[in-house]
Amino acid sequence: MYGIDLDTPGLMQQRTWRWxxxxxxxxxxxxxxxxxxxxxxxxxxxxxxxRGAQPR
Structure with a gap:
């Protein structure tokens, strides 16, 4: 959905936990x-x- 590029070397080290x-x-x-x-x-x-029945 987001296209997160996890395979780019070093990129995830630049991201924050909030991101x-x-x-x-x-x-x-x-x-x-x-x-x-x-x-x-x-x-x-x-x-x-x-038809016509009441839920319990």
């Missing part, structure tokens, strides 16, 4: 594999409610 934190938090809040790993979608209920 990295912002990118990680952005990836966690965006629709991504990282987001699904740490916050998987809740399973959908099977069958659902019948």
């Amino acid at each position: 990295l934190r912002i990118r990680i938090l952005g990836l966690l809040s965006a629709e991504s594999r990282l987001n699904h790993h740490f916050a998987p979608p809740e399973p959908k209920p099977k069958g659902g409610l019948r």
Whole structure:
């Protein structure tokens, strides 16, 4: 998503922890594999409610 260039020699040593934190938090809040790993979608209920039925 961000195109972080981790393979450029010495570049990550120039970055701040704040820079990295912002990118990680952005990836966690965006629709991504990282987001699904740490916050998987809740399973959908099977069958659902019948017409006119009240939830418990």
